Amino acid sequence: MASHGISRGSGPLVRSEEARQKELQQIDEYKNLADLVNTKIAEKHYTIEVLGLVTKLLNENPEYYTIWNHRRRVLASLVSAETLEQTPDELLQGDLQLTFALLRKFPKCYWIWNHRNWLLREGEALMGAEAAHKLWSGELQLINKMLHADSRNFHAWGYRRFVVSQLERFTPTVAESAAHGTSKGLAESEFEYTTRMIKTNLSNFSAWHNRSQLIPQILRERNADPKERRSFLDSELSLICEAINTDPFDQSIWFYHQYLLSILSASCPTHQLIVQDLTNGERQKYYEHEMEYIREILEDEADCKWIYEALLGLAEASLEVDAGTGSFTTKDMRAWLNELKRLDPLRRGRWDDLERRLSL
Amino acid sequence: MPKVPDEMQLLVDKHVRYIQSLDTRKDELEYWLTEHLRLNGLYWGLTALHLLRHADALPRKELLDFVFSCLHESGGFGAAPGHDAHMLYTVSGVQLLATLDAFDDLEARVQGGRQKIGKFIAGLQDPQTGTFAGDEWGEQDTRFLYGALNALSLMGLLHLVDVDKAVQHVHACANFDGGYGTSPGAESHSGQVFTCLGALTIAGRLDLVDQEKLGAWLSERQLKNGGLNGRPEKKEDVCYSWWVMSSMAMLDRLHWIDGDKLTSFILQCQDPELGGLADRPGDMVDVFHTVFGIAGLSLLKYPGLDEVDPVYCMPRSVTRRCLGK
Ligand SMILES: [Zn+2]
Numbered sequence: 001m002a003s004h005g006i007s008r009g010s011g012p013l014v015r016s017e018e019a020r021q022k023e024l025q026q027i028d029e030y031k032n033l034a035d036l037v038n039t040k041i042a043e044k045h046y047t048i049e050v051l052g053l054v055t056k057l058l059n060e061n062p063e064y065y066t067i068w069n070h071r072r073r074v075l076a077s078l079v080s081a082e083t084l085e086q087t088p089d090e091l092l093q094g095d096l097q098l099t100f101a102l103l104r105k106f107p108k109c110y111w112i113w114n115h116r117n118w119l120l121r122e123g124e125a126l127m128g129a130e131a132a133h134k135l136w137s138g139e140l141q142l143i144n145k146m147l148h149a150d151s152r153n154f155h156a157w158g159y160r161r162f163v164v165s166q167l168e169r170f171t172p173t174v175a176e177s178a179a180h181g182t183s184k185g186l187a188e189s190e191f192e193y194t195t196r197m198i199k200t201n202l203s204n205f206s207a208w209h210n211r212s213q214l215i216p217q218i219l220r221e222r223n224a225d226p227k228e229r230r231s232f233l234d235s236e237l238s239l240i241c242e243a244i245n246t247d248p249f250d251q252s253i254w255f256y257h258q259y260l261l262s263i264l265s266a267s268c269p270t271h272q273l274i275v276q277d278l279t280n281g282e283r284q285k286y287y288e289h290e291m292e293y294i295r296e297i298l299e300d301e302a303d304c305k306w307i308y309e310a311l312l313g314l315a316e317a318s319l320e321v322d323a324g325t326g327s328f329t330t331k332d333m334r335a336w337l338n339e340l341k342r343l344d345p346l347r348r349g350r351w352d353d354l355e356r357r358l359s360l
Numbered sequence: 361m362p363k364v365p366d367e368m369q370l371l372v373d374k375h376v377r378y379i380q381s382l383d384t385r386k387d388e389l390e391y392w393l394t395e396h397l398r399l400n401g402l403y404w405g406l407t408a409l410h411l412l413r414h415a416d417a418l419p420r421k422e423l424l425d426f427v428f429s430c431l432h433e434s435g436g437f438g439a440a441p442g443h444d445a446h447m448l449y450t451v452s453g454v455q456l457l458a459t460l461d462a463f464d465d466l467e468a469r470v471q472g473g474r475q476k477i478g479k480f481i482a483g484l485q486d487p488q489t490g491t492f493a494g495d496e497w498g499e500q501d502t503r504f505l506y507g508a509l510n511a512l513s514l515m516g517l518l519h520l521v522d523v524d525k526a527v528q529h530v531h532a533c534a535n536f537d538g539g540y541g542t543s544p545g546a547e548s549h550s551g552q553v554f555t556c557l558g559a560l561t562i563a564g565r566l567d568l569v570d571q572e573k574l575g576a577w578l579s580e581r582q583l584k585n586g587g588l589n590g591r592p593e594k595k596e597d598v599c600y601s602w603w604v605m606s607s608m609a610m611l612d613r614l615h616w617i618d619g620d621k622l623t624s625f626i627l628q629c630q631d632p633e634l635g636g637l638a639d640r641p642g643d644m645v646d647v648f649h650t651v652f653g654i655a656g657l658s659l660l661k662y663p664g665l666d667e668v669d670p671v672y673c674m675p676r677s678v679t680r681r682c683l684g685k
Contacts, residue, residue: 001394001401002648004597004639008631026389034392038442064396066444069497114499152594158546205592209547212536251580251592259536272536346586347579349615 033057034064041070046077048085055098062102065111071095072118079126092123100142107146113155117162133170139163151197157206161213164190187217202243205252212259216272226277233274236260237286241293248297248304257310261290261317280321287318288327305343308336316358334360368627370662374635375650376414379405382647397648398440399430403452404651406459410675411654411666420460427456428469435473435480436495446495447484450477451507458514459678478517481508490525491543501542502533506555509562510672514682518562527563530556538573550581550590554603557610561671571611578608579616586621587640597639598629602652605659606670619660626653 015023037057040050054071057064075095079088086094099116106112120139124132140163146156164186191214197207215236219229237260243253263274264286270276291314298307315333337360340351382405385391394401402423409417429441430453436445437453454477457466466473484493484504492504505526512518532544533556539548540556553574560566581588581604587596588604601622608614628641629649636645637653651673658668667676 001397001404001646002599003644003646006644008638008642008644020387023389024387027387027392030389030392061393061396063393065446066396066438066442069444069495072497110499114497117499118497152591154547154549154591158542161545203593206547209535213545255537255577255592262536346582346584346618346621347616348618350576350579350613353616 030060033060034067037067037070041073046074048078050074051078058098058102062106062109062112068111068115071115075122079122088126092119092126095119096138103142103146104149107150107153108155110155113159117159120166129170133167136163136167136170140167147197151201151204152206154206157210160190161210185218185221187214187221190214191218198243202247203250203252205255208252208256208259212256215274219274226275229275233260236274237290241290244294245297248301248306251306254306254310258313261313265317265320283321284318287314287321290314291318291327303343305340308339308343311336312340312354312358330360333358368624370627370654370657370664371630371632371635372412372414372664374632375630375637375654376409376412376417376635378631378635378645379409379647379650380417396439396443399427399437399449399452399456400439401647402426403455403459404647406456407674408647408651408654410459410678411651411658411668413664413666423456424460424462424465427453427460427462428466431470431473431477435476435478437477444495445480447481447492447504447507448494450481451511453477454511454514455672455674458682459674461678461681463515474515474517478512478515478520481512482517482520484508485521485526487522487525490522490527490529492526502530502540502552502555502559503542505529506559509559513562514672514679516682523563526559527565527568530559531568534568534570537577538570538575539577548577548591550578550588550600550603550607553578553607557607558671561610566610569611571613575608575611575613575616578604578611579613582617582622586618586623586625588617588622595640596625598626598637598649598656599639599652601626601656602659602673605656606673609659609670614659623657623660623662626656629653 033053034057037050037053040053051071051074054067054074057067058071061067075091078086078091095115096119099112099119102109102112103116120135123135127135140160143156143160143163146153147160150156168186191211194207194211194214197204198211219232222228224232240253240257240260243250244257247253262268263272264278264283266280266283275282291311294307294310294314298304301307311328312333315328315336318327337351337355337358340354341348344351382401406418406423409415427437430437430439430443430449432438432445434445436447437449438445439449443449457463463474470476481492484495485491485508486493486500490505491500491502492508493500494504508521509518509523509526512520530540533540533542533546533552535541535548537548539553541547541549541552546552557566557569560568580592581590581600583589583596585596587598588600589596590600590603605614605617605622608616626637629637629639629643631638631645634645636647637650638645639649654665655668655673658665659670668674669676669679672679
């Protein structure tokens with residue numbers, strides 16, 4: 001009822017009688033299994049045998065959300081039962097394997113991710129802190145595999161942030177680990193992970209996004225002083241400038257560039273700032289430096305609209321800081337806007353509005 | 361009015377017949393494998409028919425019988441009889457009742473029915489954060505928050521929940537690019553932008569949105585072929601034409617993309633033989649992409665279609681009746 005990327009020509013328009021009979025038989029088997037599971041659950045037969053039937057049905061149709069609920073009903077009952085045919089740990093491992101196998105086949109199915117999340121939370125309640133820590137750590141391996149298969153998987157990135165937040169409850173506070181000279185916090189290794197993902201594929205916006213989320217945290221955990229914060233900002237800017245130079249047509253990169261410019265602004269909320277005591281003079285220098293760099297790229301890429309958009313954004317930010325800057329003129333801004341109109345007619349209405357807003 | 365070449369007309373009659381045919385496919389395994397979407401499917405189909413000005417193409421009584429057969433004692437709806445109650449289906453149930461002008465039918469069949477449904481939804485709000493769970497199992501997502509405000513406002517029961525808290529939660533989901541994700545810290549995604557803007561519009565709090573930035577991000581979803589994608593560097597898809605466009609409509613920035621090109625992209629996704637629309641030209645059609653394609657064309661003022669409400673994805677005449685505005 002909601003399919004993606006399946007070609008219309010891939011199936012025969014008219015089924016042969018044989019194919020039709022076969023499909024009717026499949027329907028029969030599927031419906032019988034679904035009826036059996038629903039009946040058993042209605043009768044509260046929360047047994048290992050029923051769990052097996054539930055597994056079979058979910059393998060056939062992981063989108064059948066009610067059956068996942070049934071599964072949790074059975075599991076909850078089995079775990080609390082007096083006579084244990086399977087230990088809670090065996091049950092948990094079985095479900096971790098089931099959901100892993102299903103996620104490999106259906107990486108975008110909400111219900112599987114949801115069940116996995118439930119399993120981990122229940123597992124923690126059942127098994128105590130140490131085992132729970134091991135469980136959550138194992139999740140990062142699963143997520144790495146999922147993101148290796150599809151580096152933009154929305155569910156996997158969301159689950160990754162959740163798992164990290166769960167793991168962070170176990171790590172000793174950063175102050176403690178600094179005192180004991182132990183290794184870096186999770187935020188640092190997550191930050192390094194985004195670096196690796198970006199280096200593999202510059203247009204992975206999910207990785208750029210996650211990077212932006214981690215930055216305030218790692219600076220806080222490093223107790224970074226103003227000087228360290230400035231050098232951090234410089235290294236992020238040089239990373240993104242290198243990326244722009246590599247592929248100026250990739251919008252992921254430009255959104256991250258916009259992010260870095262937005263945290264230079266005086267109107268940026270304090271908790272998101274990289275440098276907390278930036279002066280207007282420094283701001284102006286950053287803007288001028290970026291503008292100069294981007295204008296250089298322009299010489300080879302005169303038909304890249306992102307460049308003109310960035311230049312206008314920088315000009316606007318500059319004007320907020322200092323109206324009398326000499327690095328560009330209103331005439332330049334008008335020329336950039338005209339390039340945007342020429343190169344990007346799809347968004348003509350937006351450029352017309354921008355022209356009015358900037359009074360060009 | 362968009363310029364459309366002759367061979368690129370909206371095939372109204374074929375789409376009507378396609379939607380009518382959906383419940384006759386019981387000899388296909390796919391019909392049974394998608395039972396968990398049945399109530400959503402009815403809402404998608406009925407909404408498409410209303411926008412196509414064939415509101416009576418599905419029989420009202422049978423529709424209502426089915427809708428009520430999905431209603432649980434708890435006040436929540438399941439996807440089909442025997443399926444558990446969940447926010448996703450409860451919203452579709454309420455939208456169907458609203459579209460069929462059947463809140464009186466509801467009261468006649470279930471005394472205090474509206475209050476019951478309202479209480480089911482309100483019970484899913486997280487009092488700490490203001491967001492909503494989908495059901496008793498606890499998954500939380502801005503989709504469910506939007507669904508709650510959508511259904512409650514249609515029933516005139518918004519006062520049952522803490523709207524301010526919900527608004528704060530949505531605001532906490534805003535990203536530097538102006539967009540919104542499933543939860544605080546999650547990457548911006550057009551579907552989630554639609555739900556968050558919809559929730560803020562219902563709450564009357566669009567003032568919290570960075571409209572310039574978000575409008576720009578949304579406009580960049582349009583690709584050279586006219587179609588829209590859901591996130592940077594992803595492929596175009598008809599369902600995103602709805603989520604992106606309705607969001608732009610809520611921000612009054614629909615003119616920031618090329619409507620003619622998008623119209624022609626959506627029309628190319630029609631199945632010219634059997635009706636219905638697909639995610640991309642040449643792909644298999646389904647009722648989900650059919651309604652979002654048609655609703656998109658309605659926002660683009662394609663001739664001969666009824667006006668759609670960008671916040672609810674329902675006929676504007678219906679939301680006007682329910683909301684009194
Ligand atoms: Zn789609």
